[in-house]
Amino acid sequence: MSVLVYTENWDGQFKKLSFELVSYAQTIATQLSTEVVALSIGEVSDDELNKLATYGAGKILNINSADYKEFNAQHYSNAIAEASKKENANVIVFANNITTRAVAPRVTVKLEAGYVSGCVAAPESTEPFIVTKKAYSGKAFARVQIKKENKVLSLNQNAFGITENAKPASIEVFDCAIEASRSKVIELKKNTGKMSVLDAEILVSGGRGLKKSENFSLLEEAANIFGATATVACTKPVADLEWRPHSEHVGQTGKVVAPNLYFAVGISGAIQHLAGITSSKVIVSINTDKDAPMFEASDYGVIGDAMEVMPKLNEALKIFKENA
Amino acid sequence: MKILVCISHVPDTTAKISFVDDNKNYNKEGQQFIIGPNEELALTSAIDIKEAKGGTITAITVGQAEVEPTLRKALAMGADDAIRVNAEPKDAYNVATQIAEVVKNDSYDVVITGRESIDYNGGQVGEMIAEILDVPSVSGVNSLELEEGKAVLQREIDGGFEKIECEFPLVLSGQKGIAAEPKIPAMRGIMMARRKPLNVVEPIAFDDATEVLEHSLPEAKAACTMVDAENMTELVRLLHEEAKVI
Numbered sequence: 001m002s003v004l005v006y007t008e009n010w011d012g013q014f015k016k017l018s019f020e021l022v023s024y025a026q027t028i029a030t031q032l033s034t035e036v037v038a039l040s041i042g043e044v045s046d047d048e049l050n051k052l053a054t055y056g057a058g059k060i061l062n063i064n065s066a067d068y069k070e071f072n073a074q075h076y077s078n079a080i081a082e083a084s085k086k087e088n089a090n091v092i093v094f095a096n097n098i099t100t101r102a103v104a105p106r107v108t109v110k111l112e113a114g115y116v117s118g119c120v121a122a123p124e125s126t127e128p129f130i131v132t133k134k135a136y137s138g139k140a141f142a143r144v145q146i147k148k149e150n151k152v153l154s155l156n157q158n159a160f161g162i163t164e165n166a167k168p169a170s171i172e173v174f175d176c177a178i179e180a181s182r183s184k185v186i187e188l189k190k191n192t193g194k195m196s197v198l199d200a201e202i203l204v205s206g207g208r209g210l211k212k213s214e215n216f217s218l219l220e221e222a223a224n225i226f227g228a229t230a231t232v233a234c235t236k237p238v239a240d241l242e243w244r245p246h247s248e249h250v251g252q253t254g255k256v257v258a259p260n261l262y263f264a265v266g267i268s269g270a271i272q273h274l275a276g277i278t279s280s281k282v283i284v285s286i287n288t289d290k291d292a293p294m295f296e297a298s299d300y301g302v303i304g305d306a307m308e309v310m311p312k313l314n315e316a317l318k319i320f321k322e323n324a
Numbered sequence: 325m326k327i328l329v330c331i332s333h334v335p336d337t338t339a340k341i342s343f344v345d346d347n348k349n350y351n352k353e354g355q356q357f358i359i360g361p362n363e364e365l366a367l368t369s370a371i372d373i374k375e376a377k378g379g380t381i382t383a384i385t386v387g388q389a390e391v392e393p394t395l396r397k398a399l400a401m402g403a404d405d406a407i408r409v410n411a412e413p414k415d416a417y418n419v420a421t422q423i424a425e426v427v428k429n430d431s432y433d434v435v436i437t438g439r440e441s442i443d444y445n446g447g448q449v450g451e452m453i454a455e456i457l458d459v460p461s462v463s464g465v466n467s468l469e470l471e472e473g474k475a476v477l478q479r480e481i482d483g484g485f486e487k488i489e490c491e492f493p494l495v496l497s498g499q500k501g502i503a504a505e506p507k508i509p510a511m512r513g514i515m516m517a518r519r520k521p522l523n524v525v526e527p528i529a530f531d532d533a534t535e536v537l538e539h540s541l542p543e544a545k546a547a548c549t550m551v552d553a554e555n556m557t558e559l560v561r562l563l564h565e566e567a568k569v570i
Contacts, residue, residue, distance in 0.1 A: 010482065071486070073451070073461050098481060101439070101497070102463040105451035108417065114533035115416065117446050135539065136341050137442050143538045147531070183460040183494065186476075187487035196483055202570070226570070246501065247483065252337060252442065253361055253500040261569040271338045275442075278542070282567045284559070285548070295548045300562060304553030316556035320564065 003029040004089035006080055007038045007052055008099050014048060015199060017095050017157045019055050024160045025093045026056030027122045028153075037061060037087045039174075041068050041076060046171055053169030055162065061087070061174040068178075070185050071099070077106035079176040084111060084150075086174070096154040097198070104152055113150035120159045137252055138278030156279060157198065158258035197233045197248055202226045202261045203280075205233035205250060207273075209266020209287060210306055213243030218310035219265060225317045233257065235273050251276040266306045269294030286310070325379030325470060328432040329367045330423055330449065331398055332360040332413075332441035333391035343539045350443070350539075352390075359394055362438025364401075364506040366498030370436055371402035371507055373470050380404045382432070386413040386422050392522060399517035400509035406522040415532035416444075420452035422527050427457060433492040434475060439464060439499035444536075447497070454495035462488055466501030 005025035038057035094100040108115040123131040135142040204219040223230040239249035252272040258279035285298035336356040383398035395406040437450030454461030467478035
């Protein structure tokens with residue numbers, strides 16, 4: 001028995017969420033009196049793989065065959081299921097993200113498991129196995145029991161703290177033959193450089209209240225002052241108007257984000273937008289309308305015109321950063 | 325081209341939610357139910373393709389008789405026929421098993437689901453169906469073309485996209501972008517929906533892999549602390565000293 005954690009990499013690097021995930025897996029392993037095995041697929045250096053051991057992954061399986069260079073849902077889920085069987089893992093842990101959406105359900109069927117996605121905490125008990133997840137697009141929580149011997153969980157980003165639990169690392173190369181696939185990637189486009197809204201610790205988000213796309217420069221300035229872990233986001237109408245790219249759209253049909261701090265600037269607070277931000281730790285709203293529903297969902301509020309308030313806020317932030 | 329679109333019957337996004345039966349079940353009293361927004365876009369995309377290239381679209385859902393108006397809405401939008409698997413959709417693996425069974429009995433070229441349903445946000449059923457049937461799956465599809473014998477799709481990835489070609493049969497889960505906006509049924513569509521076939525099939529035996537025991541609501545947020553627009557220094561101070569997020 002062990003807990004297998006699938007640690008995805010981005011161009012050979014792990015992210016903060018990777019370490020949250022291993023910490024989570026370690027907590028479950030402790031509950032089950034067993035060990036964590038991490039599985040990595042792709043070209044990742046030993047130095048980078050060793051980082052996982054700091055959080056509890058004493059054993060690290062590394063699939064670095066060229067067959068896996070290109071993502072394929074069938075190939076990856078097969079490899080993860082085979083690794084799980086090899087390690088006798090009956091709990092498999094993923095991050096709740098794009099790649100997981102493609103593979104975890106397939107792994108679940110291969111292992112005839114029960115799958116709870118969107119977990120927000122460690123299981124409350126392992127016998128019976130009960131874990132809490134988000135439901136109704138962030139409006140509720142659900143306690144769910146997994147009734148199969150094998151359990152698959154996906155953890156929400158920024159829902160579980162990173163805890164160190166250093167183990168001596170042992171990296172083992174693992175190979176898993178692939179079968180021919182009827183699906184192939186014919187083009188791949190990646191916008192490098194900008195941090196995704198999914199990973200940002202601070203989001204400065206704007207709605208139609210900003211009146212025109214040029215005014216988003218005020219939000220960009222705030223994000224720049226905060227630094228590399230801050231980025232700009234927007235509401236669906238703003239993305240539909242093409243003031244901002246669709247990748248920045250936060251909401252029910254856009255991205256669901258989990259920053260430590262979310263600024264909602266000129267955003268009224270439609271339910272569809274709120275569905276994207278319920279995992280934010282702190283929300284600040286800036287709006288001219290004192291009755292905007294956004295204020296009810298916020299921790300701090302400023303009634304005022306974004307175009308007047310943002311320059312003042314940016315000034316105050318600059319001074320704060322200089323004195324920090 | 326035979327297309328199967330799996331839709332969920334879910335409470336409207338703006339619904340005020342509550343639970344009954346010791347918080348085990350959703351309180352359906354007085355609630356408006358809709359086709360989930362992701363599936364609505366996916367269905368729209370399928371209908372646009374059908375209108376351009378021909379083919380048939382079947383809408384399917386797992387649910388009791390109460391979900392039939394939602395299936396009729398899919399018919400009104402442009403699906404040709406509908407199937408209701410007569411079971412309560414309590415577990416994703418079970419739902420996927422039921423739909424896979426229907427697919428096995430009546431082969432489809434493309435099975436389409438939404439990225440996730442807005443009630444449990446699982447995002448599981450589509451890819452589970454694909455695995456049960458041992459066919460390829462593509463998730464997070466925000467652009468779709470169907471050609472002779474294959475799909476050409478765009479899949480969202482972190483900070484970009486992958487363009488993928490996949491031969492039939494396959495399963496794909498669609499999201500925002502797969503259609504510009506949901507198709508609104510015209511009067512004629514609504515009239516015709518009543519006469520299009522809606523078949524009910526009984527589920528096959530399957531033990532639920534998961535069970536929702538209880539729901540709870542998040543703790544009510546404390547009242548919003550208002551800060552004067554002239555005093556952004558105070559806001560920054562609060563964020564640093566009180567909220568400790570900067």
